[in-house]
Amino acid sequence: MAASGAAPAETPTVEAVARGEADRPHSAVVRFGADTPLRLDAGGVLTSFQVAYQTYGMLNAARSNAILICHALSGDQHAANVNPVTGKPGWWETLIGPGKPIDTGRFFVICSNVLGGCMGTTGPSSTAPGGRPYGLELPVVTIRDMVRAQAMLVDHLGIEKLLAVVGGSMGGMQVLQWAASYPERVFAAFPMASAARHSAQNIGLHEVGRQAIMADPDWRGGRYLEEGTSPRRGLAVARMAAHITYMSEASLHRKFGRRLQEREDRTFSFDADFQVESYLRHQGEAFVDRFDANSYLYVTRAMDYFDLAADYGGVLANAFKGTRTRFCVVSFTSDWLFPTSGSRAIVHALNAAGAPVSFAEIESDKGHDAFLLEEPELFAITRGFLDSAARTLGVS
């Protein structure tokens, strides 16, 4: 069903500009059928699935200015446009846009919802061929499966080689997988706040979240959509616990300290006395309005299973052997979830593989989510890395 070699009619191209069409964010879904099956690491095959994606800017005539953005656990394709579900700005609007470090006046930016997600790409809440939601019948997906689906999207858009693949956290895992699986298709790779394998601590934290969801009686063995329920409490608790891990002690202290929430004194109850409790409850409640509980199980599992070296004889450098991709690796000093040591391990492997790599540890007290926030040093590094890649490839 998917075409390759030529951009489909709906892709914004120079031809589209010539027709006077605006350089505007473009939202689309591509459906893949039995002629383009997706083989999954778990052993199954999807013979019918779809990828929801968003583009910004215009693909140039040489098709050499495309940048793929890979989102993190709870992100989606709406990186730089108003999110239709939340009504909020895109999650990376600080970084992506006209004149911004990922300059949509210059680059054709693509962002797709991951396989297993819940924003239009096939996931557990999608309708299975039998007519009912997949639920847990969907095979467990991996980061490599997500990247395979993205590669099919990139084929569909008629793009042979990406100028860059960029992402943070789970997005960074996808970046590394792209560089390992399709080295000839990635000119520059930019993983930030990420790691080449999920740590035991992080697997454990994910398991706490999954157990919270599965312990909710409304989860119904994963069949809540069919049964008309929703495991909101379990998913909210999962998010509350996870959200703490995205911050640092310093940022929690700076935001809330031990301040009380709209009260003069302790209530000697289990109400949200502290601002931090109220904040986490808010984060949990807001999350269930935009995310699917089974997708949370699938996407966290994909992260847990990620161990790039394991696919290359246990030697991470082998994943990048002979690569001509150039890399920029970034970590943040207060990120205890994906600490600098994990980024250094990537850099050491790239050095061993002889790959061109630069590395920056950015001083920040904002924790793991620093990559989503106002971080001038990150913006400068992103601009410089992409500008250099673009100039080398002659992208004006």
Ligand SMILES: CC(=O)SCCNC(=O)CCNC(=O)[C@H](O)C(C)(C)COP(=O)(O)OP(=O)(O)OC[C@H]1O[C@@H](n2cnc3c(N)ncnc32)[C@H](O)[C@@H]1OP(=O)(O)O
């Ligand atoms: C990475 C991807 O690919 S996409 C996914 C990224 N998006 C998310 O993770 C969404 C949830 N995460 C967050 O909001 C993250 O903290 C960030 C990093 C994205 C944003 O951080 P910040 O801008 O510092 O926002 P902050 O963490 O202070 O949260 C602000 C929210 O908390 C609420 N809040 C603040 N204090 C309190 C309080 N005492 N009680 C209740 N709510 C509170 C604010 O009203 C605001 O609510 P709103 O988001 O509904 O408007």
Ligand SMILES: N[C@@H](CCO)C(=O)O
């Ligand atoms: N807070 C982000 C980053 C997690 O790694 C998210 O929810 O996706």
